[in-house]
Amino acid sequence: MDWANQGTAMANLTINGKNFTLDVEPDTPLLWAIRENAGLTGTKYGCGIAQCGACTVHMDGAAIRSCGVSVSEAEGKKITTIEGLASGDSLHRVQEAWIAQDVPQCGYCQSGMIMAVAALLNEKPKPTDADIDEAITNICRCGTFQQVREAIHTIASA
CATH class of the missing domain: 3.10.20.30 (Beta-grasp domain)
Known part of the structure; x- marks a missing residue:
């Protein structure tokens, strides 16, 4: 060609x-x-x-x-x-939970992880652990999966 x-x-x-x-x-x-x-x-x-x-x-x-x-x-x-996830000067609720739960370590995967979690919570506002396991298949080399789960449950219970 x-x-x-x-x-x-x-x-x-x-x-x-x-x-x-x-x-x-x-x-x-x-x-x-x-x-x-x-x-x-x-x-x-x-x-x-x-x-x-x-x-x-x-x-x-x-x-x-x-x-x-x-x-x-x-x-x-x-x-x-x-x-584009946040609106105006306010962070998205997932971004706020990420800060509150001290989720990121190196941070490289976090934008993708946050986007996956935001979509999950839009679809299922109160996801179970099984829902989280099924939807959040992003890889985090730092291993912050427990903090991610805690942040999701914090948002779901608010």
Whole structure:
């Protein structure tokens, strides 16, 4: 294929309520469009195969692994990243619980973890431990899973 003569396509994405027209190929992973083209670097790259969860964002309210979703699949959908989770000057309730429970250690996985937890709590406001185990499959190398569980239960009981 003659890449020098290949034009790129324009993708129209709605991220955090703002419209972005990005010069990217349709099969570009959403993660890279968010980070490199839209400049929103809170969403992290971890594994590139949709397993670790560091790249978790919301697409139409559902938690997705953005490294495994193409830009073309995201067009016409409402994308929310960690930068768009809070409203105004107030933190999101999950972010507040993270601080109160002292959840993060290194913090690398936390944006994806917070996004996964926010989606879980939107779907199930009072999740059981089984619900948490099923929904929160993000990997935390520091092992803060107990603090994550405590933060979720704190939010659910409020």
